[in-house]
Amino acid sequence: MNTHGSLLVISGPAGSGKGTIVKHLLQDPAYAVSISTTSRAPRGDDIPGVTYNFVTADEFKDMISRGELAEFAEYVGNFYGTPVKTVSEMLHSGKHVILEIETQGALQIKSKFPEALLIWLSPPDYDTLEARLRGRGTNTEEDIARRLSTAKRELQFLPYYDYIVVNEAGKAEECADKIRAIVAVDSMSTKHNPDFTSIFYKKK
Amino acid sequence: MNTHGSLLVISGPAGSGKGTIVKHLLQDPAYAVSISTTSRAPRGDDIPGVTYNFVTADEFKDMISRGELAEFAEYVGNFYGTPVKTVSEMLHSGKHVILEIETQGALQIKSKFPEALLIWLSPPDYDTLEARLRGRGTNTEEDIARRLSTAKRELQFLPYYDYIVVNEAGKAEECADKIRAIVAVDSMSTKHNPDFTSIFYKKK
Numbered sequence: 001m002n003t004h005g006s007l008l009v010i011s012g013p014a015g016s017g018k019g020t021i022v023k024h025l026l027q028d029p030a031y032a033v034s035i036s037t038t039s040r041a042p043r044g045d046d047i048p049g050v051t052y053n054f055v056t057a058d059e060f061k062d063m064i065s066r067g068e069l070a071e072f073a074e075y076v077g078n079f080y081g082t083p084v085k086t087v088s089e090m091l092h093s094g095k096h097v098i099l100e101i102e103t104q105g106a107l108q109i110k111s112k113f114p115e116a117l118l119i120w121l122s123p124p125d126y127d128t129l130e131a132r133l134r135g136r137g138t139n140t141e142e143d144i145a146r147r148l149s150t151a152k153r154e155l156q157f158l159p160y161y162d163y164i165v166v167n168e169a170g171k172a173e174e175c176a177d178k179i180r181a182i183v184a185v186d187s188m189s190t191k192h193n194p195d196f197t198s199i200f201y202k203k204k
Numbered sequence: 205m206n207t208h209g210s211l212l213v214i215s216g217p218a219g220s221g222k223g224t225i226v227k228h229l230l231q232d233p234a235y236a237v238s239i240s241t242t243s244r245a246p247r248g249d250d251i252p253g254v255t256y257n258f259v260t261a262d263e264f265k266d267m268i269s270r271g272e273l274a275e276f277a278e279y280v281g282n283f284y285g286t287p288v289k290t291v292s293e294m295l296h297s298g299k300h301v302i303l304e305i306e307t308q309g310a311l312q313i314k315s316k317f318p319e320a321l322l323i324w325l326s327p328p329d330y331d332t333l334e335a336r337l338r339g340r341g342t343n344t345e346e347d348i349a350r351r352l353s354t355a356k357r358e359l360q361f362l363p364y365y366d367y368i369v370v371n372e373a374g375k376a377e378e379c380a381d382k383i384r385a386i387v388a389v390d391s392m393s394t395k396h397n398p399d400f401t402s403i404f405y406k407k408k
Contacts, residue, residue, distance in 0.1 A: 163392045185389040188367045
């Protein structure tokens with residue numbers, strides 16, 4: 001019924017498995033990620049237009065002042081953001097657009113795209129979260145404590161999210177299915193089908 | 205995560221296939237229909253407490269004045285309604301409660317139970333709707349015209365419904381699956397999981 005794609009904002013603490021779930025979703029060509037725009041300099045493995053769209057800091061500031069960004073943030077002196085136009089065009093082409101962003105950006109998206117589906121990806125319990133962080137093997141005890149503390153701080157934004165999707169250990173595909181179900185159900189929502197009553201008048 | 209059942213209001217025009225879809229849903233013991241209360245006299249095939257709960261007209265009016273009904277209507281001198289208490293108790297027992305009611309009742313339910321999922325069941329197109337009405341074989345041309353006209357009038361309430369679920373010809377089970385998906389997705393909604401953040405603090 002609805003030819004317009006859904007906008008999915010996926011957030012979650014380190015250890016929630018976001019990256020893996022997004023990869024699972026992208027196996028279906030109906031899903032796509034929006035490419036971020038950044039003012040940081042390209043690095044060795046960057047491919048302009050693929051990893052990021054690169055602009056200067058002044059160009060980025062102009063985009064901000066013209067209200068062209070659906071969300072943006074500054075990290076260690078560089079800007080990162082998502083242009084409204086990119087997202088709108090992808091949605092109108094029928095793609096389900098995934099934004100894997102943190103909580104502050106998610107709230108910015110919701111104000112620009114009220115129909116966005118804010119999904120909070122969560123480990124099933126505290127022990128699994130901690131085990132995932134340790135499992136990476138590259139984190140020091142200090143890193144782990146810091147990430148757990150960040151996760152707890154971000155939880156204050158949970159009430160602004162539409163859905164909590166639990167990513168159980170070893171069940172990534174099942175978790176991706178839950179997100180696909182959210183998208184399928186969203187496409188049946190009355191607000192996406194404003195012209196639906198017309199079928200009762202199309203008499204041959 | 206959520207042990208409270210979902211409340212489903214299912215409406216749709218004659219010919220939408222409501223009765224069939226509800227039967228499909230009830231094959232899963234997690235679903236149940238709420239038994240209506242009526243002031244009409246029991247008939248031969250009625251079983252009190254199964255087909256209806258029977259009360260006198262005065263008892264029904266007392267229920268109205270005490271605000272005990274989630275919705276009610278009067279047809280040819282008899283009252284029909286759904287007690288709030290019945291619905292609440294079924295939901296708290298974890299059942300997904302189905303109310304197969306018309307549009308006016310649906311809006312009453314939404315005001316008493318804001319978390320209710322209002323589902324509009326629809327034939328895929330006008331021709332299918334008309335074919336279903338004719339297919340019953342028991343309707344006169346006048347009946348069919350009247351039902352089509354009622355369907356069009358009820359469509360004014362469509363914007364108050366949360367979801368439009370299309371019941372394609374010969375695909376009742378698929379249609380029931382769409383409703384099950386709505387319920388599954390509803391159980392992941394943040395509003396049904398207010399205590400979710402606690403998992404980040406339950407350290408052993």
